[in-house]
Amino acid sequence: MNYQYVLQRLFTALIVVLGVTFVVFMIMQIVPGDPARVVLGPYASDESVAGLRERLGLNRPFFVQYASWLGGVLQGDFGQSLLNGQEVAPQLWGRVGPSFELAMVSLFVGLAIAFPVGMISALKPGSAIDVVATLFSQIGVSVPTFWMGILLVIVFALNLGVLPPSGYTPITEDPGDWLAHIVLPAFTAGFVSASIQTRFIRSAMLDVLSANYVQTARAKGLAERKVIVNHALRNALINIVTIIGLQITALFSGIVIVEVVFSWPGLGRLALNAVLERDYPLLQGAVFFVAVMVTVVNLFIDLLYFFLDPRIEFA
């Protein structure tokens, strides 16, 4: 087995994460004027502004600031919250679990919708099911995520009262309650990603169905089910996995929005609260964590791709 690809992929991921640290660091640098003044407001005294500048290290040269910030991040230190002075890192770690759970359940819900619908569409192109599915996926990509969340809350929580409108219970505490809380947010994020993925799964499947090896398999008299499962699906899967990887960033975009709508205690909601409170260290930490999570999930999917398709030796 050739591990050059794996190493190369790991290396690119590391470079991306390094770039991510730079972008996240830049958030506070591009604040127009003096970030310390922006944080404290127009009525703060000059001494307290100078004090905060000192605490944030804003008086030091740009690269010294970046190096010391990066050094902290490498040791898991994201600084202190400007709001309450508490360490940022523990707050971040507490939010990773809920965000990750929501992302994975949403991905699962999305695929559970997209996979069968895309497959049936591709196997019967032009049929009524195909037309309905295609239209549905085109409409689905246009639905604003937060609006869909709101509508589901109005219907299922406020009017029918069958599901909680917001909140979170750890799965270790009460799995049933966890499930009740995750249904609406996961369906909201999953629905939007399903409408994108249905299209891709359909076209990936159509591609392989017209390939020569599928014709050959049919010509040699294989049962249709075998042709589809052993020849078509196995090859389509490689493309489908790539597409899932490409959609991960978009999925997390949806997760951020859904977390806010459903008061889900994840990194996205933390980031938004940090923005509204102008708590830059907390915001930087939250954005960094999400970007790293996206990169790691992507890396994992790429490596999966490597195991699915032994022909790939190096990219």
Added chain:
Amino acid sequence: MAMEKPQSARKRKQTNESPGPANTLWRDAGRRLLRHRLAMFGALVLLIVLVMGIFGPAITPYDPNGMDFANRFADPSFSHPMGTDDFGRDIFSRIIIGARVSLQVGFVAVSVATIIGTGLGLIAGYGSRLTDEVIMRAMDVLYAFPAILLAIAIMAALGKGIGNAMIAIGLVYIPIFARIARAAVLGIRNEEFIIAAKAMGAGDARILISHVLPNVLSPIIVEITLSLAFAILAEASLSFFGLGTQPPDPSWGRMLSEGRDFFRQSGWMGVFPGLAIFFTVMGFNFLGDGLRDALDPKLRR
């Protein structure tokens, strides 16, 4: 279709009589687009939104900020087709006014993304290996952030407000245009007409602008249309989060966030602004898909 006119006029001048290949290309594409039912439906929806955006204040039945406390949370009726909100303001009028903000943000943000992104993509695709590496790795990094989160982070630095929302959304979509432009350039950079232009002594800038750009235009036009859909969604999300449009200006996203506390009294407050966003985004998506089919018939299924 606005693209079509100057292109064909210029071509005709150059070749004198017979329509050049570019001419028939755009004309055929236009014809295919007119036959594309979903695209035409999208265009019709967008026409309505555009009319609302341009003539907004002149065509609202009520003052969009006029309050009527006797008439709070009214259900849709003949006098208030979409009902009224928590201040008794006419939701229909506010939706008409909101179209302008959405369109403005969409156009400005996508212009930012198109100009910077396409420029970077052209340079990456046409320039040296090192330039390409540097630009595209930077794009990869930006791409690692979920779009909405990056926009939120940029808004955090620049401050709230609709102008900053335009910049933030524009910056977020730069990598998409860079990737598309680069891929298109790589596809043609060794074509004969480029080599010929080089042999005739044309400079890099001239080759990029008058030979490469016109040939990578169709994927970019498609992406512009689809990005308008994304930009309008993103603006609505930022305004929903309280970062975009500031009170009392109505924007569709902010109407939804303001209505959140009142959905028990009137669920309608949560329905119509969302429908407005949905139809506008759908209009751009349908038109973009139609353009893609029309400009690249080979890809069509």
